[in-house]
Amino acid sequence: MISTVASMEVMVSNASSSFDPEDGSIYDSANDMKAFDETKGGVKGLADSGLIKIPRFFVHPPEKPQQPPSKSSNINLQVPIINFEGFESSRRKDVVNEIRRASENWGLFQVVNHGIPENVMDDMLEGVKRFHEQPQEVKTEFYTRDADQRVKFFTGALLLTKEPAIWRDTVAFDFKDGKLDPQLFPAIMREEVGEYFRHVTKTGKALSELLSEALGLRRNYLSSIECMETESLVGHYYPACPQPELTFGTTTHSDPSFLTILLQDNKGGLQVLHQNQWVDVPPLQGALLVNIGDLMQLITNDRFRSVEHRVLAGEVGPRISLASFFFPSTANTFKPYGVIKELLSDDTPIYRATHLAEFMGQYMSTGSYISTLSHFKVSSGQACPSTEDTDHLKSI
Ligand code: OGA
Numbered sequence: 537m538i539s540t541v542a543s544m545e546v547m548v549s550n551a552s553s554s555f556d557p558e559d560g561s562i563y564d565s566a567n568d569m570k571a572f573d574e575t576k577g578g579v580k581g582l583a584d585s586g587l588i589k590i591p592r593f594f595v596h597p598p599e600k601p602q603q604p605p606s607k608s609s610n611i612n613l614q615v616p617i618i619n620f621e622g623f624e625s626s627r628r629k630d631v632v633n634e635i636r637r638a639s640e641n642w643g644l645f646q647v648v649n650h651g652i653p654e655n656v657m658d659d660m661l662e663g664v665k666r667f668h669e670q671p672q673e674v675k676t677e678f679y680t681r682d683a684d685q686r687v688k689f690f691t692g693a694l695l696l697t698k699e700p701a702i703w704r705d706t707v708a709f710d711f712k713d714g715k716l717d718p719q720l721f722p723a724i725m726r727e728e729v730g731e732y733f734r735h736v737t738k739t740g741k742a743l744s745e746l747l748s749e750a751l752g753l754r755r756n757y758l759s760s761i762e763c764m765e766t767e768s769l770v771g772h773y774y775p776a777c778p779q780p781e782l783t784f785g786t787t788t789h790s791d792p793s794f795l796t797i798l799l800q801d802n803k804g805g806l807q808v809l810h811q812n813q814w815v816d817v818p819p820l821q822g823a824l825l826v827n828i829g830d831l832m833q834l835i836t837n838d839r840f841r842s843v844e845h846r847v848l849a850g851e852v853g854p855r856i857s858l859a860s861f862f863f864p865s866t867a868n869t870f871k872p873y874g875v876i877k878e879l880l881s882d883d884t885p886i887y888r889a890t891h892l893a894e895f896m897g898q899y900m901s902t903g904s905y906i907s908t909l910s911h912f913k914v915s916s917g918q919a920c921p922s923t924e925d926t927d928h929l930k931s932i
């Protein structure tokens with residue numbers, strides 16, 4: 537079965553190049569990464585060993601001149617905050633309008649009064665923290681590259697891309713069609729995962745209706761095309777980093793999902809690219825962060841925008857976050873998703889149809905997490921492949 541984000545994280549690429557901070561050269565770090573991977577201790581294991589300098593395969597080259605100025609953030613821009621209070625009654629129209637504006641202009645927004653109790657969110661983040669802080673030998677039982685494992689622990693997005701490693705460990709849960717046997721959850725966070733999943737699924741459904749309306753479609757449009765039925769819950773742990781200016785917690789990327797709901801703790805470090813400037817996404821007590829994914833941008837013909845974001849490494853840690861990625865149901869892995877016809881009055885479609893298997897295959901093959909949407913532009917002239925053409929993708 538095709539993997540979603542959680543399982544894709546464990547794919548291996550052949551070569552990785554890192555930047556040597558001592559002499560500015562580029563070296564092939566694949567062997568060093570492999571050795572680190574085999575420790576199965578994650579970045580936390582490394583950080584706990586008390587090192588003062590980070591290994592060079594974590595070092596990212598200085599940012600290119602055409603990119604926005606380094607890690608500073610523009611303080612005059614503020615990510616929209618939407619209050620969901622009354623969204624099922626008196627304030628629905630306002631909430632729908634705010635979601636439309638934010639999805640068109642920013643591609644992400646913070647939500648308050650979304651209905652998930654604060655203790656459920658706090659307990660979830662605590663659960664992620666406990667998982668990563670438990671004795672290494674217990675944690676490593678979940679350390680795997682097997683794409684079929686639906687609960688897994690992995691680190692540093694290692695060997696995934698040609699990019700240097702990142703200062704982050706992850707525990708991931710693959711709820712295919714919303715289902716995952718709780719017996720598979722690590723005991724140390726079993727209840728928290730189940731409880732948070734139930735709530736975030738409800739929030740996902742509410743958002744699918746609100747986004748449908750924000751597009752001027754009937755309320756159940758997005759649920760009727762089953763594009764948000766599978767969820768990957770991904771719990772990140774960003775240890776304190778002795779040289780945060782040399783690496784990243786998460787490198788610049790857009791999410792390949794239809795939609796992502798992110799829960800972050802109060803440490804900060806998340807930034808979003810807006811009007812070619814990096815803008816901090818400040819932690820907001822009790823809030824959830826919602827961002828549009830690449831596939832949503834595709835089916836809305838660029839009306840709603842997926843957005844590039846990243847997480848800075850921090851001198852103080854750990855920072856904990858929990859991302860919920862929404863994808864189509866497994867029965868729809870090979871179902872074509874193209875631009876929604878109802879949105880195409882005069883416009884021509886910018887993108888051709890694609891299916892999840894092809895889209896994810898393309899995303900993984902680029903060796904970088906920058907959006908692959910341009911590959912699906914109509915002008916690139918390729919038709920949506922048939923199921924037979926992509927049988928080989930079933931094994932990723
Ligand atoms: C992600 C992501 C941000 C964070 O997992 O795709 O962007 O705050 N995470 O961890």
Ligand code: NI
Pocket residue numbers: 789790791845
């Ligand atoms: Ni992301």
